[in-house]
Amino acid sequence: MARREFLLKSGYLSIGFSLLGCTQGSNAATPTPLGEAADFSLDPQMAPLPDGSRIDAWLQVLENGQVRVLTGKMELGQGLKVVMQQVAGEELNIPPQRIDVLIADTGRTQNEGVTAGSRSVERSAMTVRRAAAAAREYMKQLAAKKWETDADALELTPEGVKNNSGTILSFTDLLAGQQLDTEIPQDVSLKPKDQYQWVGSPVPHPDLEKIVRGDAVYIQDMRLPEMVHARLVRPPVYDARLQSRDQAIERMPGVLQIVENGSFLAVIAEEEYQAVKAADALQKSAQWESGTALPEVRSWADYMLEQGEKANHPAPASGNAHHAIYSKPYVMHGSIGPSCAIAVYDEERLHIWSHSQGVYNLRATVSDMTGIPEESIRVTGVRGSGCYGHNGADDVGGDAALIAVAFPGRPVRLQWQRSDEHQWEPYGSAMRMELSASLDNSGRINSWRYDLWSDGHSTRPRGNAGNLIGARLLAEPAVFGGSGRVGGGTRNSEPYYRIPKVDVSDHHVAGPLRTSALRSLGAYANIFAIESFMDELAKKAGKDPLDFRIEHSDDERSVAVLEALRDLIKSEPAAAGEGLGIAFSRYKNSASYCAVAAKVRVDLEQKKIRPLKMWAVLEAGEAINTDGLKNQTEGGMIQSASWTLKEEVKFDTQEILSKNWTEYPIIRYDAIPETEVVIIDRPDLPPLGAGESAQGPAGAAIANAVYAACGKRVRELPIERYLFGS
Missing domain, CATH: 3.30.365.10 (Aldehyde oxidase/xanthine dehydrogenase, molybdopterin binding domain)
Known part of the structure; x- marks a missing residue:
């Protein structure tokens, strides 16, 4: 019996919904709602896309008066759609829920490259904000011309442009079948921040309810x-x-x-x-x-050194020198x-x-x-x-x-x-990180050397068929150009601290497994190593780990998140077998600031590590959506906890062994720690990407907490394997 027939006869009807309407032309009517059949007409060219410097490349008024935002970026669950709704709605005086957002489509939206690197808010969303502000002023000018009045005396409302007498001209009447086909001025005036209604507020993500209900979303x-x-x-x-x-x-x-x-x-x-x-x-x-047979690997720290480019390591400069080697495996x-x-x-x-x-x-x-x-x-x-x-x-x-x-x-x-x-799938590369540092007589770091070994961190397809795995299997196989050098593996490899002498080197390793960009790229492993090492140096100097970081920070925003983290955890008790650890980073040393604390329980006899609670303080400049920032940070900490404690791609000489969730365990619902996130809002500063800020400090905070709980410093990931020998 066919599955469909079985379901019908058993009294259960399974209905597949189309997700989106692919209506023709850039001046399309309202989007096809969920549940209606999609028009999948094969017209890949569509209408010619407007120049990216014009308003209608980013913003359109539909025939029913609804406003649509167009973005070449992809919604990944990072909440980009609601951020677009908020910034456009704010400039247009339209509630965000009444703004439609159309995501990446080569027939409809601009080429904004890859949605990656936590750049979508600070770049794409800010372009949409400027386009919406330009649209507001343009429509006021059109109305002013019709009414022969001053545009400054007019107001934009959700229904259209309103004059002092209360008369409203709708957007469709103003445009008379045309689009907002005018340039975005370089000096466009944005709405004053003290007049914001929605930016900086926890506006709900439009898809969350659908996802929770199990509606057709994906x-x-x-x-x-x-x-x-x-x-x-x-x-x-x-x-x-x-x-x-x-x-x-x-x-x-x-x-x-x-x-x-x-x-x-x-x-x-x-x-x-x-x-x-x-x-x-x-x-x-x-x-x-x-x-080709895959290699036998016992230790990634050893393998990366043996197979990679060589480095010379100077002898420690003094008795106050400290040295450590860290590593991570391939991760899915x-x-x-x-x-x-x-x-x-x-x-x-x-x-x-x-x-x-x-x-x-x-x-x-x-x-x-x-x-x-x-x-x-x-x-x-x-x-x-x-x-x-x-x-x-x-x-x-x-x-x-x-x-x-x-x-x-x-x-x-x-x-x-x-x-x-x-x-x-392409994995996140295995990495080796080797650090040496020395302290002066006051316990401050006076020299720092960092060497990292990694395969490339991005083999995304960019017009080269060899980067698609299927193309390499064809009768005339496409040639893979390789992963290049370390690339994104160097992300956050320089410590974001005030240290007189810093020397950072990267060394390429052509690893055995397929690799590409995984959330935060090399930043996760680099911050894990740097922040674990900072804890080790703090102990060597006889100082509190949080005070030690502040002592080496000359950025007041760094100090602010660390001080706020101190306030969160200052009264947190730790029973026997429990430990509290902290870590900090500024993502890419140029984006969001994030300080994380983790509390864990370690049972050496039962071979169990339980993350009990994680705290984070995040500062990402102007906070467009505070709930979105919290969601990203909470998710990042939990994902990082799973990487740090459990995850590792396993293989033998013949094949990948990690074929399912049994052979590649991830953190389970019943082991997820409680989370608490505090957002420091800086409305006077530009917004910064935050989707990849928590992974690095979260992993290091857990490693430091494990040390605090049981006195064992684990430098090779995943911690459960190297702590318990499993």
Whole structure:
């Protein structure tokens, strides 16, 4: 019995909703609400995009008078949509809930590159703010011309422009079918901050209620008419090649086609479970030529030194010198929902729905892989089930494109399996961090040397097909250009402290596993090492760890978050077996300030570490949405706790072993610590990105708390493995 028939006969109806309307033209009407069928018309060119210096590149008035914001950035769960609503609504005097936000789409929005590096608020949202302010002044000027009055005497309201007598001209009447096709002045006047109604307030994220209810929100939920389903069959290791397969799989129920191109192997079926069963049979029957064996690794600290570029380490300068080596393993993005994409091809044009963080980059890369011109490819962003960094989203988009081109005419939905996601996503690189420092007679640091070893931290597709894993499996395989040097691995490698002599060097390692950008890139490991080392130096100097950091800080904003953290934890008791640890960083040494404290319980006999509570003080300049900042910080601390205590990609010489949640454990709901976050708002300063600020100090705070609880300093991650030997 087919799944659909079974569900109907059992009295349960499963309905797949389309997520968005892909209506034609830049002057489209109101967006298609959830539950209505999507128009997936294959017109990748759409209307020509307005120049990015014009208001209508960022802001449009729809036929019903509703205002739409257009952003080339992707909503990842970081709350970008509500921030866009707030800043645009503030400048236009329109409640944020009445602002529609259209996210990344190569047919509709500007090319704003990749949504990464915690830059979306300080760059993209501020561009939207300026566009909204320009729109306000432009519409007031249009009304002033109609009424032959002074624009300064007019007011923008949610219904339109109002004059002193209370008469209102609606936005649609003012524009008379046109758009806001005028330049954004360089000196546009923003709304005075003392008149803010919504910025700085905890405006709820528009999608949270839908997510909690389990509504159709993600690409994984998206359904299109006449859609078929696909599954992949992957080789056991990266460069293994297909030798043979069972040709009878095509005759299995529901199977429409087997796509075979070199070692790229996929099955297409009418129903999803039919595709799953056929792919499973295909996986069991496929024979592969052995690929390159993976190395045996006992210690990442040793491996990175042995395989990487060499460094010379000077002897300690004095008896007050201190030296330590830290390391972290490969870590997964570990998205709870495996990656998914939908693609449809009509033998001329290709349309892809994807949760890629760079839709224009994906378009260029798919063009390079398939030979289809970029202008004939459209990539529409649909949020995925959560990821900070380069997980499998681009790869599955490329895979879906390959399958759709081989099976034109009907939309193809490709859902990766859990094993696909765990084995084939690009991981965060393993790293080694070696530190040496000396103290003067007063216990202050007078010299600092830092060496780090890492593979590259970004292999995002940027027009090069070799960065898509599927393209490397084709009969004419695309060539992977490599991960480059350390790249983002150097992020936060320089201590954000006042130290007379600092020497920082990076050393590239061509590691055995696929790597790319994972939330905060190298900052997590660098801050873990630096802030663990600061605690060790504080102990050597006989000083309180928090006082020691303040003593080495000459930035008053750093001192403010540390002092605020002191106030949060000053009365916190610690029983036997419990410990309190702290850490601090300024993300990228130029973005948000974050100080974190962690309280843990360590049971050496039972081999258990329980994070009890975590505190954070965050300062990100002007706080647009205080709840959003708290959410990001809470989530960052919990994710970091999981990385620090548990996570490690395991493999043997033949394959990746971490294929599921049993073999790659993450922190469970019943182990999540209580969290408390304080936001220091600086409305007089520009807003700063905060989505990646907590990971580094949170990990170091936990390591320092473990030391405080049991007296054992763990310098290799994950802590549970190296503390308990498991």
